[in-house]
Amino acid sequence: EPEVTQTPSHQVTQMGQEVILRCVPISNHLYFYWYRQILGQKVEFLVSFYNNEISEKSEIFDDRFSVERPDGSNFTLKIRSTKLEDSAMYFCASSELAGGPSGANVLTFGAGSRLTVL
Amino acid sequence: KNEVEQSPQNLTAQEGEFITINCSYSVGISALHWLQQHPGGGIVSLFMLSSGKKKHGRLIATINIQEKHSSLHITASHPRDSAVYICAALLGDSNYQLIWGAGTKLIIKP
Numbered sequence: 652e653p654e655v656t657q658t659p660s661h662q663v664t665q666m667g668q669e670v671i672l673r674c675v676p677i678s679n680h681l682y683f684y685w686y687r688q689i690l691g692q693k694v695e696f697l698v699s700f701y702n703n704e705i706s707e708k709s710e711i712f713d714d715r716f717s718v719e720r721p722d723g724s725n726f727t728l729k730i731r732s733t734k735l736e737d738s739a740m741y742f743c744a745s746s747e748l749a750g751g752p753s754g755a756n757v758l759t760f761g762a763g764s765r766l767t768v769l
Numbered sequence: 770k771n772e773v774e775q776s777p778q779n780l781t782a783q784e785g786e787f788i789t790i791n792c793s794y795s796v797g798i799s800a801l802h803w804l805q806q807h808p809g810g811g812i813v814s815l816f817m818l819s820s821g822k823k824k825h826g827r828l829i830a831t832i833n834i835q836e837k838h839s840s841l842h843i844t845a846s847h848p849r850d851s852a853v854y855i856c857a858a859l860l861g862d863s864n865y866q867l868i869w870g871a872g873t874k875l876i877i878k879p
Contacts, residue, residue: 684865693872694812694855699865707865740810758802758867760812 653677657743657761664733665769672728672764674743682746683726684758685718687711687739694742700726733768740765772796773858775870783878788843790873792856795837799861803830803841806853806872815841815854846877 656675664670676683685697698708700718715731726745730737743761773794782788792801800819806812816823816830818839823830827846832839843850853874857867 682865686867688810694857694867694869696866696868709866742812757817758814760804760814762809762811765810 653759655743655745655759655761657741657764659764660762661765661767663767663769666733666735668733669729669731670733670766672730672741672743672766674726674728674745674761675724676726676743676745677747677759678724680745680747680759682706682748683718683720684744684746685728686742686744688742688763689736689739697728697741730766733766735768738766738768772868773856773870775856775873777873778871779874779876781876781878782846784847786846786877788846788850788875788877790841790854790856790875792839792841792870793837794839794856794858794868796858796868797861798837798858800859801832801839802857802859802867803839804855804857806855808852812855843875848877848879851876 658673662670683700686694687697688694695711696709698712698718699706717729719727740763742763744758746758776791800817802817803815804812805815818830818832827844829842841854853872855870855872857869860866
């Protein structure tokens with residue numbers, strides 16, 4: 652069964668450093684998403700991406716955050732100048748279609764990348 | 770402000786029991802997702818529905834758009850069903866942004 656893969660599974664970084672979290676979505680999917688979950692809290696939407704541009708982003712997704720699809724297969728989340736409060740599990744997801752009420756837009760999630768900022 | 774509320778927060782039941790988890794939302798939505806999060810953190814999408822009822826194996830999800838309420842039912846529960854179950858609402862004016870509930874932690878005892 653096709654799956655979304657994320658790397659690394661765990662990254663530890665010093666505050667102020669830059670991190671890149673990588674995701675390989677399902678090959679025929681066109682819509683890509685990043686979510687995050689701070690330990691013990693709700694999952695939060697960060698950003699969605701379609702046709703090589705951001706479709707929507709939340710207030711969390713400030714100027715330190717960026718996304719890119721550099722080579723047609725990887726979908727990356729870059730966080731510059733990391734802060735302690737960036738520590739969270741980051742989930743990548745993809746879907747064949749946009750999230751409206753049709754059958755082909757069920758999200759498939761990766762296993763997550765745990766980011767720890769020290 | 771909680772736009773998506775789930776109840777109960779925690780649920781412990783014996784193997785074989787019928788389980789109901791509820792989700793209420795205060796915003797206009799176009800669809801609602803039910804997801805399962807395992808202890809290791811991985812998230813699996815169970816259902817996406819915008820009306821009526823869907824069934825997959827022992828799982829049943831229903832939604833009442835007028836009442837802004839959805840339920841997830843598990844029949845003949847099993848210890849392997851133990852996980853956090855989360856509902857997430859797709860905002861009516863968005864194709865992409867899910868608003869997540871806090872989750873219901875389910876423990877099924879053998």
